[in-house]
Amino acid sequence: MSHIDHFSHGAVIPVLSYAMSVIGSLLGLLLASRARVTEGAARVRWLIAAALAIGGTGIWVMHFIAMIGFSVPGTPIRYDVPLTIVSALVAVVIVGVGLLLAARGGERPLPLAGAGLVTGLGVAAMHYLGMAAIRMPADLHYAPVTVTASVAIAVVAATAALWFTLRVEGLVATTAAALIMGVAVCGMHYTGMFSLSATPWPSGTAESLGGAPALSFLLPLLIGISLVTLGLLLVVTLMPSQREIENEAALLASIERRRAGIVPAETPRSPSLFDSGGPVR
Template sequence: MSPVDHFSSGLVTPVAAYVISSVGSMLGLLLTSRARVVGGRAGAFWLVGAAFAIGGTGIWTMHFIAMLGFSVPGMTIRYDVPLTVASALIAVVVVGVGLFLTSYGGDRLASLLGGGLLTGAGVASMHYLGMAAMNMSAHVSYDPAIVSVSVLIAVAAATVALWFTVRVSGALKIGAAALVMGVAVAGMHYTGMYSMSVTPHHGPVAVPGAQAVDFLLPLIVGTSVITVGLLLAALLSPSEKELRNEAAYRERLRAHDEGAPEVDLFGTPRR
């Protein structure tokens, strides 16, 4: 069995992964707070953006950056491109499903727990699919007990994250919640990685796939474009406070119109 190094680049990869996870989570919480206020189709648009922010940036990009620090001394590691792409899609889809289920489920506890279970299981699947995308001249095995713990962490983290999306608003609260979500996502990742054991094959074996650095430039460009685009959309749209004030103003106008007496052409109330 070969030793596994999860921090071959020192603290660079775990710190960068945590920062990315927190930024994606913060942006996602900002977008879900907008979705709660506007509702309807506009709210669905913000939820889709939040799924990309949390699932794509906060979870999958964090996972891949952390994987850049993974190595097995003396062994070449390559990545299966289709499986890696599939893991990214899973992260976005399961987070999106959880957000919609929780957001449109009202205050029902069943919606929150069901969304947390579904999203957490999906995130865990994404994580282990991303690990399965690694090709190396070795047999990879996992400790079932530690895998179970990582799945429980994923479900708990997803449930808390979804609760944040329907409850948290305001810059300070969103920032604090994002830092907590970053810890939870990173904790799940490194717990899952700790469950891995690697036994080298005897003799030379060709290792197919792409190098980690081949993903690096597309990853940075894609993440930057999506994150900046969503951030600009949030910054250029009315703030949550402005949206709430506008909604309250429209409600007052509607109530006034419903209670106003019918008048004739000269503004005289009809009897």
């Protein structure tokens, strides 16, 4: 067995991977909150965008940033490009399915649990597909108990994340939920990674590994997705909320009615500290 180093670049990679998981989760939760106040095709579009944020950035980007810190001393590591791309698609699609199931079932426990189970199993599948994309002159083995624990964490984390998408409102609460989701996703990843052991091939028996090195393939891709995510997060954060949009529309409608003489113009009165909550006399 060879020694496996999951933190070959120190604390920088785990911290960065956690930060991207939080950012992706935060963006996904903000997008899902928009979906709650829309109907039909608009709701589906918001949920698809949320799936791209949570599945693409919050999970997939987090996973492969963390993989940059994975090394087996003296052993080259490459990644199968098609399988890596498939793992990204799995993450996005399965999170999208979970969001749609949760949105349709509402806050009822059974539909939420079913959506969490489907999403959690999909997240675990994405993780182990990403691991299967590794190309190195060694045989990889997994400890079944630890693998089972990582899948259980994925299911619990996915269920909690879907519950957050149905309930959380406001930037402070959404940020807190995203921080919790980041811990859960990273916990699932590193639990799965600690189940791994490697047995190097005998010297001179390594065949052509194929694949692409992490720094030449993964790093540009991860940086590009991360920048797009940060831009979208900024845009969504600065966009007016649905309540603000509705209040503005109501105000404009009221102004138009007054101009048309439908109702007499009145000077709006701000509530004072002395109002009791009843009608103003």
